[in-house]
Amino acid sequence: MSRFLIQRPLPHGGRLVERVVRDPERAKKMIKGCPTYDIKPTLHYESEVPVRNVYREIMSICYGFFSPVEGSMCQAEVERILKERRLLNEWIFPYPLVFDISKDDFKKLGVGSGDRLVLNLKGKPFAILDIEEVWEISDTEELADKTFGTPEDNPEVVREKFNKKHPGWVIYKSLNPIVLAGKYTIINEPIFRAPFDRFWYPPRKAREEFDKRGWRTVINHQTRNVPHVGHEFLMKNAAFTGDLEPCHGILVNAIIGVKRRGDYPDEAICEGHEAVNTGGYIKNSRHLPTICLWDMRYGNPLESLLHGIIRQNMGCTHHMFGRDHAAVGEYYDKWSTQILWNEGIPSFGFPAPPTDVPYGLEIRPQNMREFSFCPTCKEMAYSETCGHEREKLSGSFLRGMVAQGVQPPAIIMRPEVFKVVVKWWKHFNYPFCNEKYVINKEKELEVDLKDL
Amino acid sequence: MADYFIDVLLDEGRLQAIKDAGLGDNIKYRFAGELKLVEVHVSEDTKNKILKEFDTARTDSRNAITDVPVAFLRELYHQVVKTKSLGDEAVEATLAKVDEIKDLAAKESEYLPAPEID
Incomplete structure (x- = not known):
């Protein structure tokens, strides 16, 4: 066996916490x-x-x-x-x-x-x-x-x-x-409840699923958004990291919880990512959309640390991090997540990256820049390799387009993904989270309980 | 050069109105020509006014002002045509109708008609 092969990391802390009584x-x-x-x-x-x-x-x-x-x-x-x-x-x-x-x-x-x-x-x-x-x-x-x-x-x-x-x-x-x-x-x-049930892969089940699929190396894509083609290219290209060969799997892990007005509904986020593989843009056998319940704190580098922990626990070997990771506003430097994973942030207790301190993480960060459309190359291109002027993509630009009822060009949002957006738009009478959605969601939650 | 901008998307009807307003040279063709738009330039002060008026509004990585109500974008388009301006003048004229826009925005936050797609 090559010494360059990467093995699945142990859970953070050495063992998986499971505190569920099933009897x-x-x-x-x-x-x-x-x-x-x-x-x-x-x-x-x-x-x-x-x-x-x-x-x-x-x-x-x-x-x-x-x-x-x-x-x-x-x-x-x-x-x-x-x-x-x-x-x-x-x-x-x-x-x-x-x-x-x-x-x-x-x-x-x-x-x-x-x-x-x-x-x-x-x-x-x-x-x-x-x-x-x-x-x-x-x-x-x-x-x-x-x-x-x-x-x-x-x-x-x-x-x-x-x-x-x-x-x-x-x-x-x-x-x-x-x-x-x-x-x-x-x-x-x-x-x-549907559709969340089919995306529920808690760490033990996720690790078993990776075994079943023969995935030794898995890169995680953090999301709180319906995917556009820039996200898709980020996933596909980051997955080339791997070890001797590209990562076997791409885990999409959507954070499901209290939403902000203007976000996409959680249902559209999960099914939108699923549409990427049902549409064949990333093979189903290499792509797994999943969820984790958490009311996002939007703590940029701190949130990325939690993401590293969650995904290591799920069995991922790699985690992609981009600009403004899990951020809102301009409270943090837009590259602060990458600063944390590159060199550490001493004032937060990290004189070195979280992977290089005692009792730290084993998951490997993959710090990525951006993909956007290059009119010269006539394709999605990576900011650090394409030498042309590109047309930047942003999720909020796309949201504006969707709100005006304009179908995004297929070159920036796959029609299968837009179909999912419209499906849930019709269901909720609105394409994004509004006050009604937020209040109802917190009443209904994502789950039901049986009598004990 | 303005600090920020707002994209106004153009369908065929709007495209003609923009040309008739003498702003045809400013039409931008994005994503292999599949999307047509004009950029309305916004100063720092005006950007702050917009963010103050609409709590969902934000700026993105391109320095574009996004997540404003659809009613705001619709009025902005009308004011671009009316003032023949792609700058603060059109935005200020739009903000002069902020109460009306907020009323419409309150309704649109309850319901927006979904497009029919195949």
Whole structure:
């Protein structure tokens, strides 16, 4: 065997976290006599629209996407993350993850350390939280600032002070003050609704699927968008990285969660990526669109770190990162994700890239620039190799075109993908997420639960 | 040279109106000629006004102002033809109707007719 062959990495932390009880009788015994709490969405601290639902974090933790995290974090762990982006067990991790409730709810519940709390979702038992610590967030704004950084503390990459126009900052600012810290366990597996059900590949299943397909090397494409041809070329070309041969598989992992107005609906994003392979633009046998539940924090380099963790846990060997990765606005330098993976960001606890620090990641970053249409080459061309003036593609330009009912030229959006956009446009009476979609989505969520 | 711009897409009807307004030389042909548009140039100050008026509006990697309501783009096209301008003049005339545009935008955020495609 060649010494250049790359093997699939172990999960982050060395083992995959799986905290799911599949035996209903055992689950019933586990929750007998325990107090219950109905999971509520986190509401925007001013407008009161939903900005997060902790159920998505519970799902991603218990199915192992966030391995080695096992639950809601204690105060010491949150403080360490804010200081060094490390868990108490040393493994790197970017964000505080907490189960927060209001003071009134805490009083009503009357629970404390050592208690087991049953968490209901849509009126049915869903998970348990074994409380190890109860602590209070003294100032959610300070937590939000520290989570994302400031121009003073993180001058390498933070360009503007975060504020209420940043959806991730708003999530932390809007948290309730009381944190119940401890491990989560899902005791009633939710059932994904169509079309999400066929894209649900939690890490163990993803790794099994890679085995089945004979994929040793897999490159991940992060998405929160319906794909245009620029994305398709990014995927196809980044996949040439591999080792002795191009990557065997391209994993598309869509982040599914609270949407911003103007984004495409999650349903169109999943099926839009699927249309890339059903249309034959990337062979089905080399391409797998999947989902992960998470209310995006839009933390650019920090978000890329979480993406690296999720995709390593899913079994990917490579991860492509582009400009303005998981970013919104101009809070971060537009190349800050690539700076993190190229050289590290010392002020965030990374004197070296996340792959080169102790207890770091093994997934290999593939930092890419852009693909756009070259009228001279008459094809999609890479910004660093094509010497002509090119016509830049942007997702928002395409959204503007779609909103005006103009079918994008096939050279920038495949007709099969546009068909998917129109399908969900007809379903929701609107091509993008509007307030109605956001509110309904947070009521209905992506899953249903059976009686236990 | 303006800092930012807004793309106004042109179908056959609009294409003729732009030519009739004497702006034919400014028509740009994108993506192997499959897309026709004019760019309306926007100063930094006017860009800030647009972003303030419409909370979905943003600038993209090309320095284009995007994600503005369709009603804004429609009015901008009319003002380009009316003022025969591809600059701040057309944008300012559009922003003068901002209340009307916001009313239309509120309706369009509930419903936009989907195109019929094969």
